[in-house]
Amino acid sequence: MAPASSAARKSPVFGPKPTGSQRRTIGAAILVMGLTALLLQVLLTRELLVSFFGNELCIGLILVDWLLLMAAGTALAGRLLNRLGNLQAALVADQLLIAVLLPFQIYAARSVGGRTMFPGELIDPLSVLGLGALVLAPGCLLLGAQFAFGCQLVAGEDSARAAANVGYIYVLEAVGSIVGGLLFHFCLADHLQTVRIILLLSALNGLAAMLVAVGLLVRRRRLAVICLSIFVIMTVVCALSPIADSLERFTSMQRWPGYRLVTSRNTRYGNVAITEHNSQISVFHDGLLMFTSEDDLDNEELANVVLLQHPAPERVLIMGGGLGGLIGEVLKHHPRVVDYVELDRQAIKVIQRHLPNRLSRPLSDKRVSLIYADALTFLRTTDRQYDVIISNVGDPRTAVINRFYTRQAFQEAAGHLNRQGIFCVSLSYPQTHLSGPRRLLHASVWEALRQTYPQRLPLPDGRIYYLAAKQSNLLTTDAHLLTSRMVQRHIQTKYISPYFIHTVMVPFARQLLMQSLATVSQTPPNDDFCPVTYHYLLRLWLERFGGGALNIQLSFRCVLAVIVALMALCGLAGLYMWGRRDKPIWRWGIVGAIAATGVVEMSMELVVIFSFQVIAGSLFYQLGILIALYMGGLAAGGHLGRYMTTNKRRAAIILCATLVGLALSAALMPAVLLWLSGHRELASVVLGTAAAILGILGGLHFPTGVAVFALPGQPAQAGATLYASDLAGASVGALLVSTIIIPVAGLLQTCFLVSLISLAGLFLALPTLARCKQ
Amino acid sequence: MAKDELTRRQWLKRIALAGTGTAAVFGAASVIDRIGRTGVSPVSTIDGPEARPTDTLLGTAEAATTAHEAMYYEKLSGQRVKCQVCPNECVVGPGGRGVCGNKVNRDGRYYTLVYGRAAALNVDPVEKKPLFHFYPRSWALSVGTAGCPFTCKHCQNWEISQRLPEELERVGQVLNLPPQTLVSKAQSHNIPTIAYTYNEPISFYGYMHDTAKLARQKGVRSVMISNGYINREPMIEVCKYLDAVKIDLKGFSEEFYSQYCAGRLEPVLQTIKRVIALGKWLEIVYLVIPTVNDDPEMIRQAAEWVLRAGGPDVPLHFSRFTPAFRLKNLPPTPYDTLRQCRHIAMEVGLNYVYTGNMPGTDIASTYCPSCGEIVVKRNGFEVLGYHLKPNGACKFCGQKIAGVWA
């Protein structure tokens, strides 16, 4: 690198002010950065979850990694700004590095699961955090650094405009991520595989580097352009040729050592991988085993346990999990109609192609209709009635799956049952005992069933099958009656026999189970707005790694106490800073306030997304739009904020007002959500508006914060520091809210808690107001 | 205030129910036994609006009785103790615990915390243990506690085996079943066998020992379902009171044992030889984990070793792995792998090789080694046909089939 002249070290790069075209070039680079960041985050998170484990905690940990590393990149680069002589060259180098490293990051994300650990072994949370950080570090640090470089390059010397210029970078980054998000949701997710997207992204970054080289570089411009063009051409060729497919395959194979990978495909909802080993086909969704071609026992058991309860099951609804043979088993009971609902059309198509004939045949039976929809949305919109509804979506390891185990979901199902109808939901269980978080988990589901159905019957065997009926005296444990139905229907099975039915109907295990559940009868029911069940499953997951010591019973009151204590601390800190407002300590108040905003923004974004899924369903495009609306709000707010930066006092007022606004909107949110649960059809509009408002408030805080925070001549450093603290706050919010606060406190009370956090941020920001008066 | 009241009410409820609880558990067991023998359907208990939570068996969880002194340990200097039950031979300082987590050193004496404290209890067919040559179609009262000397990554019962007793006690999950209660309940409800199983009976050695000893006096059989990780003396001692032993051969290399179980293979092999030498009925289970311990060469070596150690009549079960504990991201064992394993072991010369947890009568039935007819026909753990004379001889050719048949 060229030695920096002492002049360059002191003064901003373009002298007093970058020219219009220079600004546009940097702007374009930052747009690309925003887009790259979003796509890379979406893609790498997905890959890492497949490699690790797709529960809410892992999602949270990876998000934490991502945000903290971005923050670190920005903060580190912010510190280097004065030492780097040739910032333009640094930016070009940074972009080129990103472009080169992107494909390797995908490779790393895919090999981290299978090759680095014992095959098939779950990875503990600390390793998830550590390995995730290793994989994400190159991209995040470099992208974060770009933000700081961009700020410095556009800042200019005119300190009055500096904050506004830094705000410009913030806005463009947001716009870039909107473009990236929309691209992903509406185009890439359905049509291109990961490696191809990444190669195109590499090329795009190469192009952006070229643009910056042409527009800004003074020396070695030609060399840079030649090298970059070669790089861009090469990656484009790779991306558009079958090379991309080979790379896709090669990298995917890393996950399944010892198995033949039949296919691996990313659909909009996740990854489907099919492996083959000793003529057994295994299907994985997001790295988790969905089913194998040899699950006869489970399918026979589920089908018979449920359908024998009904004297004549004519209309059957299966929500999820039907491909491994369940439908074939259900058909043996001679129903007239079997509706099978699955969310992921692409995944089902891929799986169907590779299923052995024996398993794919029932799917083309004329009695069976495949319905591609979110099963709960389907139930809400259909007027079909059923004799039997089987919910078979797998254990509730995420908030999204948790929706199928709530009181509301059970009620929805009950609404579609005939008078004699039977509902079945099952949870895994270690066959002999129910202890620790697993018992609370079962109790929360049991309680939700209890509040919905007058008659329930738990049948513990390979799993616990919870049967429920709308009338009492429908369900039976009379093994004779059940086996006589089995004989009447001429059911041929490989495994399940009258003897088997007898052993399942033995009351012993059932009574022990009831006893066990009764010891935790105060457990709240799993509820859409208070989704406790997935939290218990998370704790169970943690216990596998010796997290038993962490097994403290958290309650809303504990969380509240912690947050109130935090508020009090912030209040005290605010008072202290107020008293010393002529000392530089007040600047920490701003950092804290911005971090609090980060927490609040991320938490509320999660609340909006969770609520949307609970109220409207897991709807891919709408979720994409929701996130775009939020980012759009952020960009608009950021842009608006730029006009309020010339006057420090005004900026400080706006900053405080933003926090008040956030506190108010968080406090209002519960009312909105409650109202919406009665007006589901308006969910998109209302929550979209809420997302946009949150975005605007979030956008406003950044440029105003920079304006207040910046020391003369150092707006870029200010931008870097505040951006980093914003991200750090967001990472804390992401982890705590999704894994603990929402499940323990519930969606509504979470809003209330978040509102308190905004107030804590306000306490930290107020001293600034006092200072700016002077 | 309110909180106090709540706990007090719960406490009262417990006392009131403590008496009825244990009885109710075994009321159920008697019903099971009836089905076991006659196929009569049980009286049902379904939860409905009429069923109050108090109708259940809450209350069997009484406060832990005073800790029971452990068997087989040596006192060392400085109030330390050395446990001699299993080859871990933990040396434990005052206040400390052994590897299995359920024994504690209190002032230089070693106590077990799980004596009479059942964390898991069930009644199921003896074929499920699996014991195929031991009183077919009979039922076993199966009991387990907290703790295990191993930490297998694929443990099916990790929620008790890898937990401390107090973690289970705290939530009221543990049943108070001292040896007398356990034996008398098995007796009064005609359950012929008690199985010490689930976590690892070696870790509740004293409880198993005393129960088996008492059971023997009362005419109830005892079977130990174990990983075989136990020292010579305690094994010889408990074998006096056992009727059959099932031992896991979890893999056939020291590497596997150390990587996946945190244990050693050699002591397990010693135990197997010892059980054979003592003339106890023994069946061996090899859990086949795909791509981990399913190498045909390893399977062959294991089968050859079994043949050398115990002759061709020791039953060997290849059972199917299902994802559990930390090994969650592997698929279950392919049927073909299990068939291959069975084929290899038969080729080696073992007479009774089975595969568990998969459908099919061919791979779960007992064939007469002399005439080749099916003498006990099974599908899974269900016995479909039985062609043995009361003395265990083949009805077709008279060949004696190894086992304890009646």
Ligand code: SF4
């Ligand atoms: S039985 Fe438990 S305490 Fe005794 S040596 Fe084995 S692991 Fe250690």
Ligand SMILES: [Zn+2]
């Ligand atoms: Zn014969």
